[in-house]
Amino acid sequence: MQRAAALVRRGCCPRTLGPWGRSQSSAAAEASAVLKVRPERSRRERILTLESMNPQVKAVEYAVRGPIVLKAGEIELELQRGIKKPFTEVIRANIGDAQAMGQQPITFLRQVMALCTYPNLLDSPSFPEDAKKRARRILQACGGNSLGSYSASQGVNCIREDVAAYITRRDGGVPADPDNIYLTTGASDGISTILKILVSGGGKSRTGVMIPIPQYPLYSAVISELDAIQVNYYLDEDNCWALNVNELRRAVQQAKEHCNPKVLCIINPGNPTGQVQSRKCIEDVIHFAWEEKLFLLADEVYQDNVYSSDCKFHSFKKVLYEMGPEYSSNVELASFHSTSKGYMGECGYRGGYMEVINLHPEIKGQLVKLLSVRLCPPVSGQAAMDIVVNPPVPGEESFEQFSRAHKMAPDMFYCMKLLEETGICVVPGSGFGQREGTYHFRMTILPPVEKLKTVLQKVKDFHIKFLEEYA
């Protein structure tokens, strides 16, 4: 029941302010690279202000990159300028960014990407044949044999074929159709695109979107942007953050009083909680979605990050098909994966895909149309996705190598102090959602083992000291 992201429980002092108040916003500008002091001259009232802006955007909160992260940027600048602190570097455990923490990219992946980028290298003897084979396959499928051409809006055909073949292998033969695969700009893009299509209605028939609490804050942000209704269901902390279907029932019944619950979002393995759902749990969720006529969104980006030997990842797609035709031909499902997590950790390329099941053909047309407005996902990210789903196999050359104290919520205050005193940057639990009166933080555990030991010792020392001071 554990993963790269672990949520640690703790209790502390009084709560006051949300994370994106005014002083925080100016902190955003200040934390940026080049600082210029420009006196405000008398000027006309501006057109675009906090008062005149889109209120739905103003309501968005995104803690993974909120005030704590802005403060981390400020502290890094101060360290660079030689200002003394009780630590010498900021450790960013706020985000799952493996390579920024020193993980080296997978050589094979980068070799294929370099070959695709600069095809002159295809003649170089210092690249293995299996990497060249992958690169040629990708380039042949690109307009003008170049990563520099737009791809089809849905993504490069042969990459969608490779993704479908990967899903079929992963799910023990349950077939996947390339026509149901859409390549995306990271998983975030796919999730927000599907939600955008799903949201409709006004007043009591406004679309309700069920999300776990704690959640990954992309969900609440997009729900806010779309002016949809956020319907919280709480994960069971006392039971290793398990999903309980009775809690889903409670949430949906309550929601029906003020909106039209239409979408159920599942994050499995969990983010930020790291729990891995059992096969039985997934069956129960699918049955619930079928019963309540909910469109299922399965965020499965952490599918390769299951670390406990007691746990196994089951895809919603596979379980859906195993439950028989009543489910497999009726339940509408979109599932998401990404190049950013797993063993690759290629966050910067912004690669991802979604697979849709039982999507109405007319809606598929609408989806392609909507994607086409942004032309296509980055082709380099698509290529990276191809290699993630299509790694070297046995027999191939590369296989072997392979706002400060008193105005802050307690968890915000704790995280800010932790950062200021130790340089360790984590995310307050309020950014993911938590039960009233409980406080958490999320810390990603990507640093190398030796560094991690130091980090955890520092957290322990800080925590004891913090409790002494504020308990």
Place this chain on the structure above:
Amino acid sequence: MQRAAALVRRGCCPRTLGPWGRSQSSAAAEASAVLKVRPERSRRERILTLESMNPQVKAVEYAVRGPIVLKAGEIELELQRGIKKPFTEVIRANIGDAQAMGQQPITFLRQVMALCTYPNLLDSPSFPEDAKKRARRILQACGGNSLGSYSASQGVNCIREDVAAYITRRDGGVPADPDNIYLTTGASDGISTILKILVSGGGKSRTGVMIPIPQYPLYSAVISELDAIQVNYYLDEDNCWALNVNELRRAVQQAKEHCNPKVLCIINPGNPTGQVQSRKCIEDVIHFAWEEKLFLLADEVYQDNVYSSDCKFHSFKKVLYEMGPEYSSNVELASFHSTSKGYMGECGYRGGYMEVINLHPEIKGQLVKLLSVRLCPPVSGQAAMDIVVNPPVPGEESFEQFSRAHKMAPDMFYCMKLLEETGICVVPGSGFGQREGTYHFRMTILPPVEKLKTVLQKVKDFHIKFLEEYA
């Protein structure tokens, strides 16, 4: 007054249907790579249908990749299967995709990108030192020295510095501040992000967004997604598609009766029209925006595609500063550029930037927040943007090398016929907007000169035959 995109006037037969009807949507699915026939079994009504979906998304039209382009995909598949046609290949003049048309990528750019992708190549003697220097600079600014890490939401610091230096050079010394530069996923991403922040209000105070007709259909699509009010101003076809400020006045006055006009979008050089605005015209537009309190959006992605010796590109930013402090400290402006156009034509990397002027510091915080929800733009696209604005300079090693016939609008019908009979894929004028009773198509002129001659001869022959048949 001409550019890669030329809009050709023509007249023809009766109009009926918009481009995204039902049969078109299924065509979308059909045109995709792998076709599977799966009989529709009796099933429950689906949750997500054309009736239940987001009506704003349903209303989106995007002609650059609409039914004509889907048909082109079908015809290509038919050609691959050996079906005989009066032509042997489809020529895609519907979109500005230079490399897909055979333009070779710039060697220096791809060398830097390959070095960033696979830094082992930094030891290779076959890469020039100036390319290595650029790659090292970019990598040093990336988390973990890797393109695989997330960047800051606003983009990599040193790349924003390079963009600011480029703008300062371009604008003859008018200063640009890296803090005002936001790297984006192509220009489309920047434009939709700014519009998303700007839109607010309901009923008669709903935000009106002024766009040129004809426009690039990203604008109408995003306006529809955001449920904002599209306010058309017509470019003057009889005067080489010039922008006339009296027409802006007419449009804004009329719009005030039913919405709150808050944004003025300018595309210069024009897309699809190719016109280049004179300095005088830009001054008039800025004065108009100042007078009417409009937020200016300047889409300047074609700034390097000015081909007539009579024309010169002037940036809105530069003219704004030259008009004096009343304008330069009051008019709110966002301008956009991209890696996709110009001499680079690197569409697939989805790189771009926006520069904001006079944006309220609080709004800058909101902008960073909104961008942070999607984490960051593709880092490879950011790197490509860096090389576009930072090419080899004299003295550096690399410098020297450097829905068918009767159900269609007349222009849709014309373009469909043109495609079916000649293999030339263009975009109907209705996708960009045109005066009632006039019909156009947009054709990009990226094919190499020899191919272009053949293409234009084919268009001419087709046009004469078409008029004989349908006039």
